[in-house]
Amino acid sequence: MRHLMSPLDFGVDELDKLLDLANDIEANPEKYAHSCDGKKLATCFYEPSTRTRLSFEAAMLNLGGSVLGFHSADSSSAAKGESVSDTIRVISCYADICAMRHPKEGAALVASQKSTIPVINAGDGGHQHPTQTLTDLLTIRSLKGRLDNITIGLCGDLKFGRTVHSLINAMIRYENVRFVLISPEELRIPDYVRDDVLKANGVDFKEVEKLEDAMAELDVLYMTRVQRERFFNEEDYVRLKDFYVLTKEKMELAKEDMLVLHPLPRVNEISVEVDDDPRACYFKQAQYGVYVRMALILTLLGLAE
């Protein structure tokens, strides 16, 4: 049985197959409409979510399966003090596969150790968010035609942003990928990513504070929200929350074919006036998230071939 905890759980070739499957699902959705007839997906969300939970549910429904679950810790037995390990043992009796989001780093991993069904990490604290990364890879590969030879700018909350940590881990496996890490001093990438992932693998990267200084060289700009819920005090959040705002003027500095991605939800970091720019791909990205989760469910349930 297979779980998904980190984007590295799939080798590059396996990942290619998964993304090919997602593209086939996009092109021929009717082919897959009954692939999961009779199967159930449990979504166990201890932290708020719109896209991740609903895209998982949409994915399973598109495959002909059904869904059950809870969408906050308060509405589950966690409120009574039940451990994640006990909850997953019970969920294993009710469902065939589980997507779990939790505010604590490592929670999904703990669950997977006691589970008798595949567990998917749908975000664990500030740590990893592998299905967002699958979404990001599918978006970049589909719209750019490649995952290598890319300069990608990651902008915003690089400290607490789990989507960024997962994406870096996944992208360093492709040839000639360069990173421009754009953040205020306080929200720089954690040492364990800079040293143990980027430097340890000899990856080309630089850290800058001004978005304007990086714009012209980017093939992909990945914007992120300042992660309010992970700050220790409100004052720091308020000071940093509007540090970056991507505007039409700043877009003028970018390449004609640069992609703007954002895992969403957006707060103020992309001005709504940018939404009409053909390079703004964050809503398309949300659509790709459904296809890739369909491909993932099929793969983990052993139904992909």
Ligand code: NCD
């Ligand atoms: C991200 C997350 O939950 O980490 N959202 C998502 O899953 N699409 C990004 C965020 O919350 O800022």
